[in-house]
Amino acid sequence: MIEAQGLTKRYGSKLAVDQLSFQVRPGTVTGFLGPNGAGKSTTMRMVLGLDSPTAGSVLVNGRPYQYLSAPLREVGALLDAKAMHGGRSAFNHLLCLAQSNGIPRRRVDEVLDMVGITAVAKKRTGGFSLGMGQRLGIASALLGDPGILMFDEPVNGLDPEGILWIRNLMKALAAEGRTVFVSSHLMSEMEVTADHLIVIGQGRLIADTTMRDFIERNSQAYTVVRSPQAEQLAGLVTAKGGTVAPDGDSGALRVTGPEPAAIGDLAAEHGIALHELSPRFATLEEVYMRLTQDSVEYRSGTAGQAPHTSTRGSEA
């Protein structure tokens, strides 16, 4: 259980996290969403006591992180894949972490085996690929067999097999009753992994709800209609109180309002041929993009054209 109360972090004049209050409950995968610069990583660092909040507090199992008697046994965290000395071998990296929490040596071998990097355990981590580093980071999170797991962008650099693995891992961990808190930019990934969502923008809480609820409440169903007499049909639908907009450049129409059946009937009545009539629901990505539009801090020049590119990467 992670509880944040009025969590605030200020860098100079800039408010990175603003009065954030939320709870991350055990037994579910809780997704943490927000555009770049929204304060996700800062929040996660404050949970772990790496950064101290300007105001407010965050408790882990009812206590501040600094007061946990053996933190790795209660919280496992993957913040970034490169939080390790490149000259040290994977085994020794995990060993020194294990020793600091009184975790036995054989557990190191176990977690190395779990994440599938036993073969390179004696190699120095500096030569690791991003994916291998990510696996090692996950190994260190699992080291203390903790009840709370936090992953910041866990699928970064993983291959499809690795993505499937981490996805199943997170779900299985949650199914065991652990608290799993995961941030990701990959909406599609979040959609199949998370049960609960916490969405923030510019450091403020936008939504704290279940995934289903989030999509249903924030999305609008619409119908894609394709017809050779599109203009005539558009006029009829508008007359019936629907809204019509072009759906991309394909010449199809995006109709909001009437049900697909009603549109079909309307077309039949007036002898209009229909080539396509398909109901659509917004994906998490679309909902998310719409919801966070106002709070995107770094916008590229082509905002709005392609959802993927409307926030700039931090490396830009």
Place this chain on the structure above:
Amino acid sequence: MSIPTSGQAPTDVLNGDGPGPSANGRRNGLGSGCSEQGPALAAPGPYRQTPAGSLHFTRMLQSEWTKIRTVRSTMWSLIVMVVLIVGMAALLGATIDSPDDEGKDPTVVLALGGTVIAQIAAATLGVLTISAEYTTGMIRSTITAYPRRLTVLAAKSVVFGVLMFLVGLLACYLAFLVADGMFSRDVAADSTTREIVKGVLGCSTYLALLGLFSLGVGTMLRHSAGAITAVLGFVLVPTIFGGFIPGKFGEWVVVYSPTALLTKMVAPYGEVEGGMGGGLGPWPGMVLMACYASAALAGAAALIKSRDVCPGPRRSPDRPCPGGTSPQHHALGFVSPRPWRRSFRVSRLPSVPRLKRGSRVPRGRVAGARRRSGRHL
């Protein structure tokens, strides 16, 4: 929204099924009702947590010892230190073969002269022990695993200090044996035991204290090159340039500089008390050296406790902790990465039209710009 079943989870992933005392999440979270479901939990030999107890300092010492012995820079720095000390003793032992004019035994002085150079290795290792954690990002793992930062710093200091002292002791004694073996036929008077003990013990103490001073500076500056430069400046500059400062102040600077304190450990008793421009005796000098180290470590303790682990105060929050490499602008909290480089680019490069990927620009224009600027792009 389709959710694949978790039956696909690798069976060896989740052998953390032990009812551990700290598995609070699991104890509270049985609402899902599927905690015993699926093959995922039927892993061989489930991990069972031993009771955690409170955080022990010994655990942290163990951890820091593992850290320090498993990186190459430790080994290299220590080898360089030993080679410099013993090598200088052997070199001087081979080239000088007579006592000085007053008939004094030069063994200790010549045997331990190498420490003046070897202190650079000690300082470097002291800085790297902590600054490498910051530049690689390891510090985040360290502090996450053990959030009591002062304990981390204390454990690091103890492990590093003891290691440095023992290796210094070994190297100095070895150097003395080498020099003694080479001189024995030529020198009439043997060194007194008191002088040998002072030289060997004093030099290794000095190396350990200088190492701890460097550790403190490394913690404060968080950047390897900057901290090494600062420490070497502190060690060498007063000795070399202090004499150019006029008046009593310049004298002080020389006399209380670390290298002068080391020299008194190396020099025979008769010389240090009268000569060397006065100042402290050899052992009081070590007390002063301990004060230097304590001051640096106190500063380090204050900063490590109050500072955020990742960012500087003015760092923009959209660039979280720098990844594998952390240049000094992050360590020092600059806002803009490499501002000087940007201005350099703008001012120095020829004004060639910027090409978008895939767009076609007449070749002549680019070539013309190249000719005008006289540079290759």
